[in-house]
Amino acid sequence: MPRRSFVCRCEDVTLSEVDHAIALGLHEVEELKRYTGLGTGPCQGKECISALVKLLIDKGLADPETVQPFTARPPTEPVTLGALAAGLAPDAGDGS
Amino acid sequence: MSDTDRALSRRGPARCATALRWDRDQLVTAREGDTVSLALLDAGILETSRSAKYRRPRGAYCLRGDCGTCLVRINGLPNRRACLTAVHEGIRIRPQNRLVAGADPSALVDTMLRGGMDHHHFMVRPRVVNQLMQGVARNLTGLGTLPDRMPDAPAQHRVLEPDVLIVGAGSAGRAAHAVLTDGGCDVVWVDRRDRDGIVAEANAAVSDALLDHTGVFGVYVAEGLWAAMRDTPGQPAVLYSIKPRHVVVATGARDPILAVPNNDRPGVVAARGLLQQLRRSDATLAVPAVVIGEGAYATALADALGVEALPPADVDRIEGNPVDAVSLRDGKGKRECQLVALAPLPAPAYELARQAGAAVRWHGGGFSVQRDQRGRCATTAFTVWAAGDVTGYMGPQSAADDGERVAAAVLHSLR
Numbered sequence: 035m036p037r038r039s040f041v042c043r044c045e046d047v048t049l050s051e052v053d054h055a056i057a058l059g060l061h062e063v064e065e066l067k068r069y070t071g072l073g074t075g076p077c078q079g080k081e082c083i084s085a086l087v088k089l090l091i092d093k094g095l096a097d098p099e100t101v102q103p104f105t106a107r108p109p110t111e112p113v114t115l116g117a118l119a120a121g122l123a124p125d126a127g128d129g130s
Numbered sequence: 131m132s133d134t135d136r137a138l139s140r141r142g143p144a145r146c147a148t149a150l151r152w153d154r155d156q157l158v159t160a161r162e163g164d165t166v167s168l169a170l171l172d173a174g175i176l177e178t179s180r181s182a183k184y185r186r187p188r189g190a191y192c193l194r195g196d197c198g199t200c201l202v203r204i205n206g207l208p209n210r211r212a213c214l215t216a217v218h219e220g221i222r223i224r225p226q227n228r229l230v231a232g233a234d235p236s237a238l239v240d241t242m243l244r245g246g247m248d249h250h251h252f253m254v255r256p257r258v259v260n261q262l263m264q265g266v267a268r269n270l271t272g273l274g275t276l277p278d279r280m281p282d283a284p285a286q287h288r289v290l291e292p293d294v295l296i297v298g299a300g301s302a303g304r305a306a307h308a309v310l311t312d313g314g315c316d317v318v319w320v321d322r323r324d325r326d327g328i329v330a331e332a333n334a335a336v337s338d339a340l341l342d343h344t345g346v347f348g349v350y351v352a353e354g355l356w357a358a359m360r361d362t363p364g365q366p367a368v369l370y371s372i373k374p375r376h377v378v379v380a381t382g383a384r385d386p387i388l389a390v391p392n393n394d395r396p397g398v399v400a401a402r403g404l405l406q407q408l409r410r411s412d413a414t415l416a417v418p419a420v421v422i423g424e425g426a427y428a429t430a431l432a433d434a435l436g437v438e439a440l441p442p443a444d445v446d447r448i449e450g451n452p453v454d455a456v457s458l459r460d461g462k463g464k465r466e467c468q469l470v471a472l473a474p475l476p477a478p479a480y481e482l483a484r485q486a487g488a489a490v491r492w493h494g495g496g497f498s499v500q501r502d503q504r505g506r507c508a509t510t511a512f513t514v515w516a517a518g519d520v521t522g523y524m525g526p527q528s529a530a531d532d533g534e535r536v537a538a539a540v541l542h543s544l545r
Contacts, residue, residue, distance in 0.1 A: 035186060035237075036244045037447055039389045043191065044198050046183035049389050051246045069250070075182065076198030076209070076273060081191070084386035084477040084496045091492070098492045106481035108348025108357070111322055112209065117359045117367040120285035 041089070042082035044075020052089065061095045063087065067104050076112070079104060137468065138172045138413040151222045153231065161411065163326055166212035166223055167193055167200050168407045171469075176396035176452040178202050178212065180228040183247060184240040187451055189396035193403030195322055196384045196479075201226055201273065204363070208274030213403070214343075215363055216324055226274040285367040292318040293544060295356055295374035297346050297482060299328045299336065301526040302518025302533030303380035307337060309537035310378075315544060318372055320344040320358055330410035344370065349485035354511030356482075376513045376540050379483045379499070380533055383476030383519040386496065390422060390445045393472065397453030401431040401471035408435075420456055420465050423473025431473045438465065439473070476523045483507055486514045498522035504543075505536035515540055 039049040047070045055069045063086065066072060072086060073079030083103045090096035146162040150169055160169035167190040170178065177187040178200060190200030193213045203224040204210040212223070229236055239247075253263040294310055296303050299321035310317050319337070321328055322345035329336050344360040356377065360368040385400035387393060401421050408414060414436070421432035421439040432439035444462060448470055449455045457464045477496025484490055488507035490497040499516040501507040508514040517536040518529035 035240055035392075035451060037391045038184070038186075038394070039391045040387065040394045041389055043181065043188065043387065043394050046181050046186070048246060051248070054246060054248060071249070076201060077196060078481075080196045080384050080479070080481070081198070081387050084474070085389050087492060087497075088495075089389070101492050103480070103484075103490065103497050106484045108350075108485065110481045110485070111345030111347040111359070112211070112361075113345075113347045113357075113359045114285070114361070114367055116281060117285040117361075117369040120287040120367070120369045121357075121371060 041085045042070075042072040042075065042079075044077050044081070045071040045073075047072040047082070049089070052086065056093070056095065061090070063090070063096070063102065063104050073104055078110065135174065136172050137174055137415065137417045138168075138408070138411070139416040141412050141414065148217055148219050148221075150217050151220075153224055160217045162217065162219075164217050164411050165193075165327070165407060166202065166204065166215045166217055166221070168411055168413075169217050170212065170223075171399075172413075174452075177225070178396075179226045180234060180236070181394065182227075183249075184243070185234060185236040185238075186240050186394055187234075187237075187396050188394060189452075190399060191387070191403075192385045192400045193407050194385065194400070197387075197400075203274055206278030208277060210363075213407070214323055214327070216326060218363075281366060283366040285369055287369045287371065289371045289373070290318050291373045292316045293374070294318070294376045294378060294540060295372050296320070296378045296380060297356075298380035298382055298518075298520075299323070299340055299342075300331065300380060300382045300518065301529040302382070302520075302536075303378070304332055304336065305530040305533030306378045306380060306517055306537035306540075307340075309534055310541060311337070311339070313537075313541040313544075315541065318370075318374065320346060320360075320370075322346075327406070327410055331406060341370075346372075346482055349482055351485075351487060351510050356512075374512050376515065376544065377486070378515045378517055378533075378536060378540060379486070379488075379507070379520055380517045380529075381479035381482055381520050382529075383478050383496070383523045385472070386474050386477045388422060388442055388472045388474045390442055390472075391447035393448065395448055395451055395453050395470075397450075397468060398448060398470045398472060401428070401435065401473040402476065404469070404471050405431060405434055415469065417468040418466055419469035419471060420467045421471045421473050422456070425475070427475055428473035431471070435471060437467075437471070440465065476519060478520045478522060480520060483514060483516055483520060486510070486512075488514060488516065493522050495523065504539040505532075506539075513543070 176189040200212040346358040356372040358370040475495030489500040507516040
């Protein structure tokens, strides 16, 4: 197996792939997420965001005072479609 | 398998032995109360899936419900977190996302694309090649296959309107719960882990009021809603629509990845999660292991595990599948080991607080939730308070003190 250092193990994004995207001129957390797919797997960025931001700060591409993580959206935890569907049932009691 | 082949030594009174069935035909002995992850680790089964792009072998990493690579098929249901599921008699566990055990032919992708893969340019033209590639990729990757059967009972939905919702039953959450219930508040208290894991961490009884196996998955500010699913193994799922007046976010901190070479190999785990799992099962390591990490935090974890701590800068790479050694730079040799425990500083689990409107700020190892002097981090349809490690990693004792202080402030504002 080739030697690889992963930033995001969910979507298999390595340090060298992040470097490649940076070389293409993508320096923002959101840009790098969209280009590499980092942070879009089952863990939703819980594992990779710190490693990515640390890398950007070390390279001087992000300001530690102002840098922000990518937007946190639901679901933060795994949820089944069956459970979500239960919330739509007419007898649910909350009128939704 | 004899006891001498085991990765763990057990202390204390022997707990009830049980067996789990791994990958259709392999019977693995385990102890009641172990998580599936720990039982597999004990039996030397570290690879539980193949990765999405390079088809590399993967196994559990964080061991506390965050990372997403311990997902396995349990009793016919896909994408169950092995690290949060307790072993029970007759439990059936299967790997996900792999074609065959052992040498998987799809792993050729890893060997062939040594330099990496940019999927914006890889096999994009001509169109027919792109269609072929997409078809293969869709079948190879993804997250398991559909459940074996329909659930026995449909999921239920409950609407709760408490004074206070406490998210998390770590040190800060437990302390906050004690203060708020003593103060006579109407409290809903949730944690995504199982009760055994929380009790093991607390080293004390935990209130029956706690809804365990209950993960808050989203905050919907416009609706004033915190949505959670209770997902107790073997029982119908329950969707909770929680509309609280106050929320104490005590979600703690996560173990992020350390980007050292071959950090994805089965047998690379998070040191903090490993230690918690060992404590839960009253076990110690019987195989050689090392910690990779720096500073007092990593040293303390290495001491607790009884192994050596290696600074990340010294690591040339992790070797073997599963792991068998860590080789070091500059002629510092090699450390033989069967487990590598990474010890990055825990990063605050800020996501729910941020969805609720809280600000976050980079702080060393992660983004910490910002709050005012009393502990408030957001005020909309509900008032959100942050307590413990979610405001910056502080460790269990300080987190408990912080949870107590913030809960007292919540109590004050309710009066």
